Amino acid sequence: xxxxxxxxxxxxxxxxxxxxxxxxxxxxxxxxxxxxxxxxxxxxxxxxxxxxxxxxxxxxxxxxxxxxxxxxxxxxxxxxxxxxxxxxxxxxxxxxxxxxxxxxxxxxxxxxxxxxxxxxxxxxxxxxxxxxxxxxxxxxxxxxxxxxxxxxxxxxxxxxxxxxxxxxxxxxxxxxxxxxxxxxxxxxxxxxxxxxxxxxxxxxxxxxxxxxxxxxxxxxxxxxxxxxxxxxxxxxxxxxxxxxxxxxxxxxxxxxxxxxxxxx
Amino acid sequence: xxxxxxxxxxxxxxxxxxxxxxxxxxxxxxxxxxxxxxxxxxxxxxxxxxxxxxxxxxxxxxxxxxxxxxxxxxxxxxxxxxxxxxxxxxxxxxxxxxxxxxxxxxxxxxxxxxxxxxxxxxxxxxxxxxxxxxxxxxxxxxxxxxxxxxxxxxxxxxxxxxxxxxxxxxxxxxxxxxxxxxxxxxxxxxxxxxxxxxxxxxxxxxxxxxxxxxxxxxxxxxxxxxxxxxxxxxxxxxxxxxxxxxxxxxxxxxxxxxxxxxxxxxxxxxxxxxxx
Numbered sequence: 001x002x003x004x005x006x007x008x009x010x011x012x013x014x015x016x017x018x019x020x021x022x023x024x025x026x027x028x029x030x031x032x033x034x035x036x037x038x039x040x041x042x043x044x045x046x047x048x049x050x051x052x053x054x055x056x057x058x059x060x061x062x063x064x065x066x067x068x069x070x071x072x073x074x075x076x077x078x079x080x081x082x083x084x085x086x087x088x089x090x091x092x093x094x095x096x097x098x099x100x101x102x103x104x105x106x107x108x109x110x111x112x113x114x115x116x117x118x119x120x121x122x123x124x125x126x127x128x129x130x131x132x133x134x135x136x137x138x139x140x141x142x143x144x145x146x147x148x149x150x151x152x153x154x155x156x157x158x159x160x161x162x163x164x165x166x167x168x169x170x171x172x173x174x175x176x177x178x179x180x181x182x183x184x185x186x187x188x189x190x191x192x193x194x195x196x197x198x199x200x201x202x203x204x205x206x207x208x209x210x211x212x213x214x215x216x217x218x219x220x221x222x223x224x225x226x227x228x229x230x231x232x233x234x235x236x237x238x239x240x241x242x243x244x245x246x247x248x249x250x251x252x253x254x255x256x257x258x259x260x261x262x263x264x
Numbered sequence: 265x266x267x268x269x270x271x272x273x274x275x276x277x278x279x280x281x282x283x284x285x286x287x288x289x290x291x292x293x294x295x296x297x298x299x300x301x302x303x304x305x306x307x308x309x310x311x312x313x314x315x316x317x318x319x320x321x322x323x324x325x326x327x328x329x330x331x332x333x334x335x336x337x338x339x340x341x342x343x344x345x346x347x348x349x350x351x352x353x354x355x356x357x358x359x360x361x362x363x364x365x366x367x368x369x370x371x372x373x374x375x376x377x378x379x380x381x382x383x384x385x386x387x388x389x390x391x392x393x394x395x396x397x398x399x400x401x402x403x404x405x406x407x408x409x410x411x412x413x414x415x416x417x418x419x420x421x422x423x424x425x426x427x428x429x430x431x432x433x434x435x436x437x438x439x440x441x442x443x444x445x446x447x448x449x450x451x452x453x454x455x456x457x458x459x460x461x462x463x464x465x466x467x468x469x470x471x472x473x474x475x476x477x478x479x480x481x482x483x484x485x486x487x488x489x490x491x492x493x494x495x496x497x498x499x500x501x502x503x504x505x506x507x508x509x510x511x512x513x514x515x516x517x518x519x520x521x522x523x524x525x526x527x528x529x530x531x532x533x534x535x536x537x538x539x540x
Contacts, residue, residue, distance in 0.1 A: 157335060161334070253406065
């Protein structure tokens with residue numbers, strides 16, 4: 001009985017063995033002096049830096065400002081992308097009029113616009129929000145457009161023959177049919193959101209996680225730099241979890257998203 | 265089996281009992297480009313008759329049904345319901361497709377209530393009970409078998425109290441036993457409600473077992489119009505049914521098969537555009 005339990009615990013812990021061993025090795029290497037703290041700080045130093053920033057409360061202001069920039073930029077870019085996707089997906093004229101222009105702009109790497117954006121907005125909040133919005137617009141636009149165009153025409157025909165049209169047809173048939181694709185776009189956009197924000201904040205900012213990292217670099221505080229990188233990783237993971245929860249909630253009907261317990 | 269009776273009472277029709285639509289198909293033609301799928305079909309169907317339409321694949325039988333359902337427009341001729349055009353009776357016409365076409369993101373009961381407003385839930389529950397699926401009302405369509413999905417599609421059509429029910433090979437994809445069950449279900453509901461039925465099928469045995477009248481379409485024309493005046497309930501495998509089945513089959517096989525041609529309907533997804 002107890003050996004069985006031990007075996008079970010061992011199985012649970014197995015995936016953590018390698019990361020823990022690597023961290024121990026890393027810590028050991030720094031303590032033994034094989035690895036300069038100017039190249040990489042000890043994991044314990046990163047934790048200490050994190051604790052210091054946490055207890056001074058400084059980390060929260062940076063997290064809040066970065067989160068705010070990400071959220072506002074995502075809301076603006078995602079909203080415009082969704083709207084444009086609806087227009088081009090639903091109407092022939094919209095597609096003819098808009099799609100090729102949007103595709104052209106999409107092919108410009110949005111980070112290449114940074115010099116221009118700084119000229120336009122300075123190093124203000126608006127510059128970062130603009131870049132994040134631009135980065136999140138296209139993945140959502142593309143997947144919305146694609147999702148709507150790929151809704152099963154047989155279902156649309158059926159719904160029409162049952163008297164659905166206009167907004168009811170859109171809300172009950174076309175939008176739910178396009179939703180799996182739209183949510184793929186959301187996940188891509190969340191990735192672009194953090195990527196854009198990291199670049200924008202390291203280039204020009206006076207607050208935020210990117211600023212924290214760049215400021216620490218000036219003072220050779222590698223522990224804070226590593227901490228900032230870890231924070232980005234955690235935020236990215238959180239965004240991914242949020243997207244998963246959305247999929248779980250909105251695609252409950254989809255066999256691929258149903259929990260093992262099955263539909264109730 | 266009284267479930268659907270009470271549904272009907274919910275309908276404000278001034279007490280007049282609903283009955284089938286008498287159908288007149290006059291000189292109907294349909295061409296897709298160069299290819300003429302239907303060449304001048306003339307057919308009169310009295311109210312409440314159960315008609316089966318059989319024929320080889322590609323003979324135009326599904327096209328005829330799509331014209332009746334208003335999904336395609338005829339190239340010539342007219343469709344009449346009683347005295348008026350059939351288009352005016354669109355609300356009284358329901359089509360059941362070969363695939364169930366349930367919306368996967370709506371629960372079973374919400375699929376049945378598609379396009380309804382107001383207090384439709386009790387009626388949807390009754391319609392589901394009439395097809396024997398009352399206990400599955402809150403499941404996702406993905407959890408149902410093929411036969412159960414078709415039952416839901418049938419409930420979805422029946423809740424509108426159609427006076428003309430168009431069935432486009434709805435049982436084609438089902439296994440033999442489920443198929444017989446569904447035939448009996450459809451026959452029972454038809455006897456109860458008296459709507460006019462047009463059943464397109466490739467199964468001649470099914471056609472003679474269930475219909476009042478079997479129409480054979482060959483090369484876009486009516487090749488055979490056979491009355492099946494056998495009393496119901498019909499005994500499957502009886503000699504009379506077998507003889508009728510043989511008669512139709514002989515006729516179908518008498519003509520050499522036309523070389524298969526590409527399906528004229530079903531537009532590609534990219535060709536379909538929605539104007540909202």
